[in-house]
Amino acid sequence: MDILIILRNLGLFLGILFPLVIIHELGHLIAAKAFGIKVLEFGVGFPPKAFTWTRRNGTAYTFNWLPIGGFVRLLGEEDPTDPGSLAAAPRWQRLIVMFAGVFMNLIFAVLLLAVGFMIPRERALSMAQVSEVALGSPAAEAQITGEMQDGREPMQGLQPGDLIVRVEGHDIKNTEELIYANRLNLGETQTWIIKRQGAELEAKVYARWHPPAGQGPTGIRVGAPVTCSGLDASGEAANCQLLYPFTEKVWYWPWEALPKAVDTLGEIMILTKNELQVRFGGGGGGAGIGEDQPAFTGPVGIADQTGALVDEQGWRPLIEFAALLSLNLGIFNALPIPMLDGGRALFVFIEILRGGRRIAPEREALVHLTGFALLMAGVLIVTWFDITRLIS
Helix, strand or coil, X not given: CCHHHHHHHHHHHHHHHHHHHHHHHHHHHHHHHHCCCCEEEEEEEEEEEEEEEECCCCCEEEEEEEEEEEEEEECCCCCCCCCCCCCCCCHHHHHHHHHHHHHHHHHHHXXXXXXXXXXXXXXXXXXXEEEEECCCCCCCCCEEECCCCCCCCCCCCCCCCCEEEEECCEECCEHHHHHHHHHHCCCXXXXXXXXXXXXXXXXXXXXXXXXXCCCCCCCEEEECCEXXXXXXXXXXXXXXXXXXXXXXXXXXXXXXXXXXXXXXXHHHHHHHHHHHHHHHCCXXXXXXXXXXXXXXXXXXXXXXXXXXXXXXXXXXXXXXXXHHHHHHHHHHHHCCCCCCHHHHHHHHHHHHHCCCCCCCHXXXXXXXXXXXXXXXXXXXXXXXXXXXXXHX
């Protein structure tokens, strides 16, 4: 890949990540100030320092030359000897301060999603039609109920030509919406509403976690229904056009967009959990995941995905991408890994289990330092593999 493209993509990614990190750190700042915990420094970017603005309350607001994040430095993060320190605050206050950044990232993700829903977008109405059903798959064995237009019992199992119009209450207007609804309910027997030769039927279809290679969770191939007017030299259909070449403009009022954003954030969490379970749960082929996709990707890999998103779909989807990144940033920081917010909170929970007895400050500091070193080593390793994958 051209180095200029890599640098452009990295610039796009950092341009999105930077404000998300500042929002995260702002959560810690606001919570600490609210509880009277002394904030030594709120840094925008990483040193070397460009300039410093110090308030009367002693907090130094620093602006630094490396725009790759931010930080909050609190008094006594492990040492409770000073009454104004974080470690001297009640446990419930410490937990709130530690998780305030995660909370801010979740709130910001909801707001970004809501803004995205308020912007008009084109929704394809091309529909989703079954084109192939794998033998022995859940789709082939699906239970079909209802009756055909002539009163006959329907043939069991999904059939080529079936039009999928609803999955677990989600209206399906194109193949992308079918994939989304299907992945949202992996490991479950889903209720589908299908149309077959003019009749509306109900199908019970199980979605597998680990289907055989080359098959999706249910064992079907789908596409938009088309009409063709001829054959090519090999006898394949030619001169094909979409049977439903329509779109609609979709947008929501703010009071509609906000609750929809909350629901969508919950669905994204479920999809993320399902994705991890598919990737690391063992078994056969993934649920539509390319075999060349890495299990983990670092800043360079995410930057490459950011550039690809802009190249394929333009700038508008970056709002949803930023929301997803904000959510991931919040979830990652909540993990019980030393040096992260969740890791610091873990020591508070250990203190509770020990009846209020603290782990020695120097030991806790050493654990966090070791965790930070291992985390940075992991980032460097993943980044190295990302770079070699992109330039190969």
